[in-house]
Amino acid sequence: MNQPTAQPGLFIGMDWADQKHDIYVIDRQGKGSHQKLEHSAESIDAWVGEMLKLAGGQPIAIMLEQSRGALIYALMFREDVLLYPVNPKQLARYRESYPGSGKNDPTDAMYLSRMLRERIATLKAWRPDDENTRLIANLSQQRRKIVDGQTKLRQQLLAVLKSYFPVVLELFGKQHQLPLLLSVLRRPGGPG
Incomplete structure (x- = not known):
């Protein structure tokens, strides 16, 4: 231009x-x-x-x-x-x-x-900005929204577990144990 x-x-x-x-x-x-x-x-x-x-x-x-x-x-x-x-x-x-x-x-x-x-x-x-810069900015903004949404869901899940099933957090409360917790929650016949 x-x-x-x-x-x-x-x-x-x-x-x-x-x-x-x-x-x-x-x-x-x-x-x-x-x-x-x-x-x-x-x-x-x-x-x-x-x-x-x-x-x-x-x-x-x-x-x-x-x-x-x-x-x-x-x-x-x-x-x-x-x-x-x-x-x-x-x-x-x-x-x-x-x-x-x-x-x-x-x-x-x-x-x-x-x-x-x-x-x-x-x-x-x-x-x-040129078209590529606008595209990158838009994609970065979308990624931020997704990450923020995941963080919000994780916090909601932890709040629910603290209220209704606190023993799960005692067993799996460490950050490195969260994938194990999610696999237990997803398992058929598991809690919930």
Whole structure:
């Protein structure tokens, strides 16, 4: 994916939500406006097209508080769209620098766009990982879930044995004896 080097035509802050997104757009002259966007592939696609037209051939820069998820995925492979994910703590600190500022979605979108416009020269646009890296990350995450599930089941089994059959844990309670315990539990005519 080629990263455009031109100055962005629009500075956009997006406050993500499940059903709709609050958006604040600042043009190159500094004029801002609030928008709402329904979360669907079609509406995101149409909205990006409108923003690119408004940008007059320049790329659009978008700052949002996430680095993965459906919204990032919908935006990450588009030409002329520069993404700037930001840590929520950074936004909270930025928000605190304005007196009387409270947290709400439209206001957060405005602060995201302001922060992006003010700091664009010091920020580097996010580049998505290549396909193989995303695959490895996904497989690693699935493996972690499986291991966590096995650990949870093992702990549940030990809790049940402690409650109903504590002598089994006395006989087979050592870590190296667990395979023997499982074979006894699986044996026809065994306990349970």
